[in-house]
Amino acid sequence: MKFTAYERTLQGTGASRRLRNVSKVPGIVYGAGQPQMIELDHNALFFTLKKEAFHSSILEMELAGKTEKVLLRDYQMHAYKPMVMHIDFQRVDETTRLRKKVPLHFSGEENSAAVKTDKCVIGHVSLELEIECLASQLPEFVNIDLSGLVKGTSLHASDLKLPEGIKAVKHGTQNPVIVSVTLPRLETEEAPAATVVVAAPDKGKAAKAKKTEKQNAR
Numbered sequence: 001m002k003f004t005a006y007e008r009t010l011q012g013t014g015a016s017r018r019l020r021n022v023s024k025v026p027g028i029v030y031g032a033g034q035p036q037m038i039e040l041d042h043n044a045l046f047f048t049l050k051k052e053a054f055h056s057s058i059l060e061m062e063l064a065g066k067t068e069k070v071l072l073r074d075y076q077m078h079a080y081k082p083m084v085m086h087i088d089f090q091r092v093d094e095t096t097r098l099r100k101k102v103p104l105h106f107s108g109e110e111n112s113a114a115v116k117t118d119k120c121v122i123g124h125v126s127l128e129l130e131i132e133c134l135a136s137q138l139p140e141f142v143n144i145d146l147s148g149l150v151k152g153t154s155l156h157a158s159d160l161k162l163p164e165g166i167k168a169v170k171h172g173t174q175n176p177v178i179v180s181v182t183l184p185r186l187e188t189e190e191a192p193a194a195t196v197v198v199a200a201p202d203k204g205k206a207a208k209a210k211k212t213e214k215q216n217a218r
Helices: 013-021 042-048 052-056 203-217
Strands: 002-004 024-030 036-041 059-063 066-077 084-091 097-107 121-124 128-134 142-145 154-156 177-182
Touching: 002 036, 002 042, 013 024, 024 042, 036 042, 042 084, 052 097
Parallel strands: 002 059, 024 084, 097 142
Antiparallel strands: 024 036, 059 066, 066 084, 097 128, 121 177, 154 177
16 A cells, blocks of 8 residues: 655644644654654545555555655544544564554354354454564454354464464463354243232221211211
């Protein structure tokens, strides 16, 4: 994916504010040389950020007549406005080894025994996975085949079959659940009919009422 950036000479809060006022986004490119201040067109960037590939693949940035390969590292949005405030890129080459979170795409669950036979519910617990690989091997996404799921099991990060050269990043001994398999909920049993309780008449009040009637009849 290609995009165009422009050199930025002025720095500081005031300069960044003036850029945003004219629909520009301040940014920086670092790694493999001196950091370079850049600016991008806000509207073009805003809609490009909605594309999955822009977050998880090697990008071609055109800057000052040259094309560099970069990776999106971070960006900041306004607290409540649909506005990109700042963006960071990292220069990469074929030998750069990196860690990056990539989206997970799931397929085949409708053909699994858990769904077809046992009517289980499949839950996608994690929608992305942090991986480590060479920049040249970075995938836009990782496809997970769920056709082998069976009742009573869950799919953990260690169970994933990743392409050669790509490995999941482990944080200590954590082995997070990626997909869960749960049994369907039983239908709620019909509640028994409510029992209507009729209060017995108060004998004292009844006697008093009769006495009053006799007095009135005299």
